[in-house]
Amino acid sequence: MGEGKLQPEARQKLECVDLSSDDEHKLAAQIRQACLESGFFYVVNHGIDLQFINEVFKHSKRFFSLPLEEKMKVLQDKNNRGYTPYAEEMLDPDKQSRGDSKEGYYIGVEILETDTRAKKPLHGPNLWPSSSLLPGWREIMEKYFEESLILSRKLIKLLALALYLDESYFNKPGMLDDPMAALRLLHYSAERSIPELGILGAGAHCDYGMLTLLATDSVPGLQICRQKDATPQIWEDVLPLEGAYVVNLGAMLERWSNGLFRATLHRVANPGKERYSIAFFMEPNFDCLVECLPTCHSDINPPKYPPMISGHYLLGRYIVTHNGFDSNAKSS
Numbered sequence: 001m002g003e004g005k006l007q008p009e010a011r012q013k014l015e016c017v018d019l020s021s022d023d024e025h026k027l028a029a030q031i032r033q034a035c036l037e038s039g040f041f042y043v044v045n046h047g048i049d050l051q052f053i054n055e056v057f058k059h060s061k062r063f064f065s066l067p068l069e070e071k072m073k074v075l076q077d078k079n080n081r082g083y084t085p086y087a088e089e090m091l092d093p094d095k096q097s098r099g100d101s102k103e104g105y106y107i108g109v110e111i112l113e114t115d116t117r118a119k120k121p122l123h124g125p126n127l128w129p130s131s132s133l134l135p136g137w138r139e140i141m142e143k144y145f146e147e148s149l150i151l152s153r154k155l156i157k158l159l160a161l162a163l164y165l166d167e168s169y170f171n172k173p174g175m176l177d178d179p180m181a182a183l184r185l186l187h188y189s190a191e192r193s194i195p196e197l198g199i200l201g202a203g204a205h206c207d208y209g210m211l212t213l214l215a216t217d218s219v220p221g222l223q224i225c226r227q228k229d230a231t232p233q234i235w236e237d238v239l240p241l242e243g244a245y246v247v248n249l250g251a252m253l254e255r256w257s258n259g260l261f262r263a264t265l266h267r268v269a270n271p272g273k274e275r276y277s278i279a280f281f282m283e284p285n286f287d288c289l290v291e292c293l294p295t296c297h298s299d300i301n302p303p304k305y306p307p308m309i310s311g312h313y314l315l316g317r318y319i320v321t322h323n324g325f326d327s328n329a330k331s332s
Ligand SMILES: O=C(O)CCC(=O)C(=O)O
Pocket: 186, 202, 207, 214, 216, 221, 222, 266, 267, 268, 277, 278, 279
């Protein structure tokens, strides 16, 4: 990530939303367009300092450079927090011949064991690498988590406008006031992906929740497939854009919008270089009922999906894709 204010001329194939504009309705119209087409767009002038993002990348590299033995001390726990070893995750088990060629680290909302919410699945305290090994690591990650949450909320307000809802629609109690947000540091090995053989940095998947903010280094690899049922599938590169986030929508927002806003299939096909990325997943409250939004159905366009509980859906996805996630450790 570089520095300085980016101009939207840097636009590539996807929409590039410049958050320095104060014309919210124009921004919402641009976002609507992007969400109808692909559910993927870049965001620039997003308010998170680029030098700070570089710091977070540096700290992420520090963690992944630790000996495996140290990383295993903070192995992913029953709440899906902590370290996920190389190839532990397989995002597309039907098509992959082995696990994703990446390792990761999940940080969630910090919920103390004494908090009643800690009884719920996917809620609890974070695991932190020892501060003597990685001084300042926890603090920088917590700060980045907070900033990502603020940016997500700005985008959610614009998404509400883009869905012709009141800008505060998603502020209703029970929706996103206790989000299952997750920050995930990712480190891809230099293994070159061979998609035809089911070898991928990250297998094809749609994100699960509401929206994802993705920061990447300068190594390409992210690809989207706008029509998942086409044969053959056509995969387009989403190239890194310096200083920009890639924002994409998850399956819950797709269902909320009755399929109008898209959660597009994507994967990481690694060109054969080590790669780092940082994803922030903004997921609704565990108990949030995701059901067709009032502006997304009519007599001639009835709801296509049954309502579902956000946390149940997320648990289901984690159970299928994470080899190391113990779904029985906590039940709802
Ligand atoms: O690393 C990337 O570019 C994409 C990661 C991703 O899609 C995910 O973790 O859901």
